[in-house]
Amino acid sequence: MQKINLALLGFGVVGQAVYELLSKNATRIAKITGFHPVIKKILVRDLKKKRKISIDKGFLTTDFNEILSDEEIKIVCELMGGLEPSEEYILKSLHQGKAVITANKALLSERGEKIFTKLNQRRGYLGFEASVGGGIPVIKTIRESLIGNKIHRIVGIVNGTTNYILTQMQERKMDFAKALRLAQEKGYAEADPSLDLKGIDSAHKISLLASLAFNFFVPYDWVYVEGIEKIQLEDLEFANQFGYVVKLLAMAQRVKGKLEVRVHPTLIPEKHILTSVRLNYNAFLIEGDFVGNILLHGLGAGGYPTASAVVSDIVDAIKYIASGQNGLTIYPLYEKERKKEFRPIEECIFRYYFRFQALDKPGVLSKISGILGRHGISIASVVQIGRHRGKGAVPIVMLTHETKEKAVRVALKEIEKLEVVQGETVMLRLFEEKG
Ligand code: NAP
Ligand code: HSE
Secondary structure, X not given: OEEEEEEEEOOOHHHHHHHHHHHHHHHHHHHHHOEEEEEEEEEOOOOXXXXXXXXXXXXXXXXXXXXXXXXXXXXXXXXXXXXXXXXXXXXXXXXXXXXXXXXXXXXXXHHHHHHHHHHHHHOOOEEOHHHOOOOOOHHHHHHXXXXXXXXXXXXXXXXXXXXXXXXXXXXXXXXXXXXXHHHHHOOOOOOOOHHXXXXXXXXXXXXXXXXXXXXXXXXXXHOXXXXXXXXXXXXHHHHHHOOEEEEEEEEEEEEOOEEEEEEEEEEEEOOOHHHHXXXXXXXXXXXXXXOEEEEEEXXXXXXXXXXXXXXXXXXXXXXXXXXXXXXXXXXXXXXHHHHHHEOOHHHXXXXXXXXXXXXXXXXXXXXHHHHHHHOOOOEEEEEEOOOOOOOOEEEEEEEEOOEEHHHHHHHHHHHHOXXXXXXXXXXXXXXXXXX
């Protein structure tokens, strides 16, 4: 049986899970592929760090050049995260003719222009299944299984950490900080968890999926993004009273000749299938012109599911190497002028949820609804919760009919200037399937 040597860059949550998976299942993979994947070196920052997996120290190194210059190492798996030195190590590995695998959506989404160009020039291999959806094979599904389709839409819950937090808040009334701490302990969160909370990790992922769906590279800064930091338990409860569940949704779609790519917390009707996606699960609803709608669902964060995706790429890399390193894949290229095909958020049309904090005085509701009316925003339902006995504010919550975002932004600014309204309005968008 032929051996194929690989190196791991990073031995944290994902790196150790890949090691465990290969320790358990490499023989099985060898029987299927004819090649036995063997980890030869592992790059870490700190040789003395105590780790879950105990490993012979001889495998570990802090010197990337040991890996780069080792001609026996054919596959490099970048599982460190961050932009630097990951980008440098990936580009150098590709330059050296090694196949590369990465779970680093931040890097690909922010620096993909350079990396994908290099790949196309060298006909190199870069597997990035683990960068989106944890163990869910969403990249392969779009690139391979759905290759015959024009993709109209991808709607997904693509971040395990925020979905875990929202689920725990909603179902167990857990406070935000505790839910985040648990998500971190379970290894779901990014090293900097603000990437999860601010929606940035979701934006990285949807930018990659949009790139595959639209066939050109959609960089991170073309994605409109909002996170879940402003959401409070009471918003989840009000949404429930109106028959909705709040999820952080990522979307890439073609609407009336324009492209829309965005991430924001969204009210989804409680009967919609995406509301059953709980905890660290992710899901992707993909619509193609021939296949119709398909749904992928599975564990979107955590070491083991992510390792499953990394190893599927290792097997693809083995096939690439065995077939003479002649990559057939074309990676999506940056085409600056395509930006004008994107619809800015101000031009998008939604139904909205608003929560105002307003003084409990006569006429307040009519002042708010008067401003909304002047901007052509029509209210579908409204509730004023409770009566405040002191001088404090009470929430006024409403749902609107469909309206353009531009009008909403102007109206909310005006409303926030009213003396009877306190603080910033919580504004969330609704997702409703037509037909
Ligand atoms: P992690 O637990 O923080 O592990 C990072 C590893 O990289 C550590 O072993 C660290 O070394 C090593 N490292 C970092 N910077 C380094 C440097 N400059 N030189 C050498 N080694 C360095 O992170 P993780 O959760 O495994 O995530 C790794 C990647 O997978 C990230 O891109 C992340 O976005 C992605 N990802 C994670 C998940 C998940 O559920 N965790 C899922 C999908 C994708 P030390 O151990 O010595 O500090
Ligand atoms: N932090 C990411 C998440 C890891 O929570 O989804 C998986 O990409």
